[in-house]
Amino acid sequence: MIIQIIVSIGALLVLIGLWGLLTRRNLIKMIIGFSIMDTGTHLIIVGLGYRKGATAPILDSSITPGTHFVDPIPSALVLTAIVIGLAVTALMLAYAVRLHSSRGSALIEDFKENTL
Amino acid sequence: MIKRFLAIIALLGAAAVLLPFVLKLPTEEALPGLASEYIENAPGELGAANLVTGIIVTYRGLDTLGEVAVLFAATAAVGLLLKRTGNEGGVSHWRASEILESGGGFLFPLIILYGVYIFLHGHLTPGGGFQGGVVIATGFLLLLLSGSVNSFNHTVMSLVESFSGFAYVAVALAGLIWAAGFLDPRFLPQGDFGRLFSAGAIPVIYSLIGLKVGAELIGILDAMRCKVRREGVTA
């Protein structure tokens, strides 16, 4: 049940982000849509690794032999994906800044091929 | 209007792709084979209390190495795209408030200490190189915002970055020589479980990752920010 809710939220976030990416015309808004999509994907992956009543995969004195852990692999993958997400977002923003300084506009219709 | 219609079609396609994730979820309580294998063997093999760290640094270490390389490439590209040509950006009369100025100077060492704490204890508690590196970058960001520095020493930054990247690969190769394979941290003694100096070379590798990530993120922030000369600031 809980996984279902989390994965649905993540899927909806992906769809919202995709909608923003496709329909917004300001470059910044498009990049925001991309980063929302990113967050949604991460939420889906982490949600798929959750198990009911499980604890975080960190061993300390409170762990008894019968304790269930959540799946640590999605956590590990998403952790690196978040860092890459920041780097890619920064790269896109750098391109947006350069495009803006070359055309004086951040709207996507000002970057049609025949006007460049 | 046709564009919006096409967007709706693309959205429906994406929804059709995502629907199986929502409908066919893992219903069984048990973890998949690889995960339960890791959970069973990792504490004994690696001696790391935080299994996520163990997986990132060791089992998935090659991914992490590639990820650090991607981060480096992205940082280099950002720096290249936003290369300063001469003296752009005017003189700003903006000045940080006194609270930000003195608070920034006071908090900076504490934030750096916290970041170092996070990546040194990555194998014991939640956190590690990536989080610690980000915290360190946040400390430098505070320094920038408070106006007490106007630019960073690029020689030192690139030195830290190349040293940590080189040392990361060197430690990985040491695992190839003295242990079972590339990125195997077991060539250092495993120590007592749950102590700071334990888990072989995992804290070493994660500290190097922390330094590298911190230096790269500071590089991104330094390249992105608007370079303005501030009047009345003598850094």
Add this chain to the structure above:
Amino acid sequence: MNIAIVIILGVLMLAAAVTALYLKSLSAAVIAAGAVSLLASVIYLLLAAPDVAMTEAAIGSALTTVVFLYALSRMRGTKKEDPRD
């Protein structure tokens, strides 16, 4: 684990995401996108993934927002306003 908390957080996240895309002011939109990340990090904590929660809180909501705001401050002086966004 409380399902109600997760649902509330999720609805807030979706609302913040839609807001981020439709707000007129770009800097407000960037802050709304940061709120999506911050709420996501709370959900990660509830999902027993503290490592991911830390990373998302530090990177997703702090550094990404700062990078966006830096980019916005360098893109001042747009010739015309976006009529629809």
